Amino acid sequence: MRVALFITCLADQFFAESGVHAVKLLRSLGVEVEFPARQTCCGQPAYNAGYWNEARSMAEHTLDVFQDAEYVVLPSGSCTTMLRAFYPELFRERSSKFKQAEDLAGRTFELAEFIVKVLGVTKLGDGLRGRKVAYHHGCHALRELGIKQEPLALLANAGAELVDWPASQECCGFGGLFSVKLPEVSLSMADQKISTLPRADYLTSALAGCLLHLSGRMQNHRVGLETTSPYGLSEVRPLASLLWQAVEGAA
Amino acid sequence: MKASPNNYPEEAALVIREHPEVRASVTGATLNFDQNRRKAYSEIDTEAWRVWAEAVKNHLLTHLDGYLRQAEASLVANGVQVHWAEDAEAAQQILARLVRENQVRTVVKAKSMLSEELGVNPLLESLGARVFETDLGEYIIQLENEPPSHIVGPAIHKNLEEIRQVFHRHFGTALNETPEALAAVARKRLRDAFLRAEMGISGANFLAADTGTIALIENEGNIRLSTSTPRIHVALVGIEKLVPRFSDLAVFLSLTARAATGQRLGTFVSLIQGPRKPGEHDGPEQVHVILVDNGRTSVLADPEAWETLRCVRCGACLNACPVYRQTGGHAYGYVYSGPIGAVLAPGLLGLEAAKALPYASSLCGACFEACPVRIPIPKLLLAWRSRAVEQGMTPRFEAAAIRAYAFTMTHPLLYRLAARFIRYLPDQVLDNRVVPVVKAWTEGRAGLKPSPKSFRELWESGEAQ
Numbered sequence: 098m099r100v101a102l103f104i105t106c107l108a109d110q111f112f113a114e115s116g117v118h119a120v121k122l123l124r125s126l127g128v129e130v131e132f133p134a135r136q137t138c139c140g141q142p143a144y145n146a147g148y149w150n151e152a153r154s155m156a157e158h159t160l161d162v163f164q165d166a167e168y169v170v171l172p173s174g175s176c177t178t179m180l181r182a183f184y185p186e187l188f189r190e191r192s193s194k195f196k197q198a199e200d201l202a203g204r205t206f207e208l209a210e211f212i213v214k215v216l217g218v219t220k221l222g223d224g225l226r227g228r229k230v231a232y233h234h235g236c237h238a239l240r241e242l243g244i245k246q247e248p249l250a251l252l253a254n255a256g257a258e259l260v261d262w263p264a265s266q267e268c269c270g271f272g273g274l275f276s277v278k279l280p281e282v283s284l285s286m287a288d289q290k291i292s293t294l295p296r297a298d299y300l301t302s303a304l305a306g307c308l309l310h311l312s313g314r315m316q317n318h319r320v321g322l323e324t325t326s327p328y329g330l331s332e333v334r335p336l337a338s339l340l341w342q343a344v345e346g347a348a
Numbered sequence: 349m350k351a352s353p354n355n356y357p358e359e360a361a362l363v364i365r366e367h368p369e370v371r372a373s374v375t376g377a378t379l380n381f382d383q384n385r386r387k388a389y390s391e392i393d394t395e396a397w398r399v400w401a402e403a404v405k406n407h408l409l410t411h412l413d414g415y416l417r418q419a420e421a422s423l424v425a426n427g428v429q430v431h432w433a434e435d436a437e438a439a440q441q442i443l444a445r446l447v448r449e450n451q452v453r454t455v456v457k458a459k460s461m462l463s464e465e466l467g468v469n470p471l472l473e474s475l476g477a478r479v480f481e482t483d484l485g486e487y488i489i490q491l492e493n494e495p496p497s498h499i500v501g502p503a504i505h506k507n508l509e510e511i512r513q514v515f516h517r518h519f520g521t522a523l524n525e526t527p528e529a530l531a532a533v534a535r536k537r538l539r540d541a542f543l544r545a546e547m548g549i550s551g552a553n554f555l556a557a558d559t560g561t562i563a564l565i566e567n568e569g570n571i572r573l574s575t576s577t578p579r580i581h582v583a584l585v586g587i588e589k590l591v592p593r594f595s596d597l598a599v600f601l602s603l604t605a606r607a608a609t610g611q612r613l614g615t616f617v618s619l620i621q622g623p624r625k626p627g628e629h630d631g632p633e634q635v636h637v638i639l640v641d642n643g644r645t646s647v648l649a650d651p652e653a654w655e656t657l658r659c660v661r662c663g664a665c666l667n668a669c670p671v672y673r674q675t676g677g678h679a680y681g682y683v684y685s686g687p688i689g690a691v692l693a694p695g696l697l698g699l700e701a702a703k704a705l706p707y708a709s710s711l712c713g714a715c716f717e718a719c720p721v722r723i724p725i726p727k728l729l730l731a732w733r734s735r736a737v738e739q740g741m742t743p744r745f746e747a748a749a750i751r752a753y754a755f756t757m758t759h760p761l762l763y764r765l766a767a768r769f770i771r772y773l774p775d776q777v778l779d780n781r782v783v784p785v786v787k788a789w790t791e792g793r794a795g796l797k798p799s800p801k802s803f804r805e806l807w808e809s810g811e812a813q
């Protein structure tokens with residue numbers, strides 16, 4: 098089985114290590130991993146801000162890059178949604194591209210979803226034994242794609258204790274350009290979400306943007322607000338890294 | 349600053365900065381509503397109900413002309429006088445005529461968002477009538493001369509302390525009065541108004557086309573009094589409020605109550621079937637229905653926006669919305685706020701007048717999940733955004749930046765160079781408070797730090813193998 102890894106631009110630049118973990122993880126499961134070198138960004142920020150022509154140009158580029166891939170796997174729920182749900186939407190009126198987009202959509206999976214649904218693996222190891230993990234559900238993966246149990250199952254089956262976080266399914270306030278177009282609202286949302294975060298060793302998610310936003314807020318030493326969880330900081334670690342840790346044991 | 353939809357960014361920031369008590373009240377109340385809604389949904393086969401309700405409303409909207417004529421005939425047969433108002437001004441004229449002809453001095457009002465939309469209170473006051481809002485929440489904000497901040501809970505932004513102060517200022521009640529005692533004060537004043545009023549004005553939750561029945565849901569009993577005690581009852585009805593059949597109410601009444609407050613049914617449901625008939629002892633002598641368009645037909649004609657008109661004004665999307673929760677409704681600068689307000693405003697006011705509101709969302713999708721008639725609000729928001737871009741309504745620097753970003757992302761070599769470039773930047777650049785976008789990010793968050801090497805570099809150097 099061949100998988101083309103779509104690292105996504107934010108993870109490429111800000112969570113490079115988690116990409117390495119995703120590769121190791123997939124290989125440990127017997128998958129052949131490729132990394133098409135011309136990949137860039139899925140175009141979601143432009144799509145969400147209403148710049149559909151620009152989004153289309155990035156979508157066409159991405160359709161091209163992954164044309165021959167057997168599977169496309171992304172360590173990001175939101176970008177997976179872009180490929181799977183929004184690309185066809187963008188090309189609704191252009192039948193040849195629409196077909197290509199539908200075809201790509203059928204081959205595209207978020208990492209945890211791919212492991213559970215396509216590979217049929219639910220236990221990776223028990224490298225997370227005794228670790229308390231808080232899982233942030235990205236809105237798109239959760240509500241558009243219905244990915245909810247897969248990551249939780251992989252974490253729990255590796256021995257992690259999933260802490261009860263009342264706001265785990267609430268939007269963190271990142272929202273792409275939303276975070277800089279309406280920064281006060283975005284931060285206020287982050288604060289509400291963080292304020293209910295229980296004590297945990299790790300805060301994880303399959304969304305690089307959300308993690309940058311949440312960790313950036315929690316480590317915000319400048320404003321000196323009481324914005325961290327009442328129990329102090331959890332280490333922020335992308336899902337791909339935690340899943341590799343599940344296989345390998347504590348890094 | 350004047351309340352206007354396009355001031356949303358400033359108004360929202362202001363509330364968050366200077367009125368943390370608003371966020372606390374709104375958050376507490378909406379989370380509570382939302383939890384109740386979830387519980388009430390869990391008791392039924394919600395998906396089946398929602399899909400059915402969506403289909404019925406879609407059928408209605410795609411045959412609206414016929415159903416409106418049928419509704420008119422049914423209403424007339426019931427002895428109701430029917431008026432048509434193309435816009436707010438026409439509705440005001442009709443209302444003004446009724447007030448003058450009947451020498452109305454006192455009006456009691458049952459909560460109606462359409463009445464807010466049409467500017468009914470200022471009109472009535474200019475005609476010399478005394479107006480009493482009779483819903484407790486509406487009564488409180490009327491005392492304070494504020495617009496409603498939530499479709500269902502108009503005073504949701506006020507906590508008990510503030511409400512105590514409002515009553516203290518207006519009626520001299522003690523500052524530690526119990527909620528029950530405050531309600532009793534309002535009740536006593538409203539009793540007098542009910543007895544004195546010549547006219548009661550209500551909205552309508554539904555209007556059944558086949559029987560001409562006006563359906564109203566409430567919990568306080570004030571709607572029943574407003575529509576039955578005065579000599580004249582005027583119902584303001586948006587043309588999208590119809591349902592084809594009386595029997596459709598069986599689902600809609602319960603589904604709406606579940607969505608709005610988590611109740612299985614409102615405490616009071618009034619089904620109004622026309623004025624007092626000969627031999628009957630009570631009820632109004634005249635019942636008027638004003639069917640209001642005010643922009644709705646242009647929304648209906650818009651293939652990307654018409655689904656907005658399924659809305660039953662339950663407020664569930666506001667309760668589910670984490671963006672609304674931070675500010676409450678006033679920041680939106682429009683009668684309808686929250687997710688539904690953000691798609692209704694550009695539809696009813698025109699995009700130019702409300703272009704900021706479609707951006708008042710992180711597109712998390714919680715609204716769609718809550719909506720009893722499955723309005724795809726995130727999709728509608730996106731459609732408005734893309735129109736704003738097409739029509740050149742977005743800031744010029746933003747459009748230029750997006751173009752540059754898209755150009756970079758469709759030229760892999762350039763992307764590579766950019767990735768190199770950000771790693772050569774001194775730390776301060778990605779951590780500064782001068783460059784607008786970076787500033788907006790770093791003012792409340794730690795600065796951005798790229799990984800020492802991008803994944804791409806790790807892959808190519810074999811470190812990812």
Ligand code: SF4
Binds near residue numbers: 658723
């Ligand atoms: S959009 Fe849906 S959830 Fe929001 S008020 Fe209307 S019917 Fe209720």
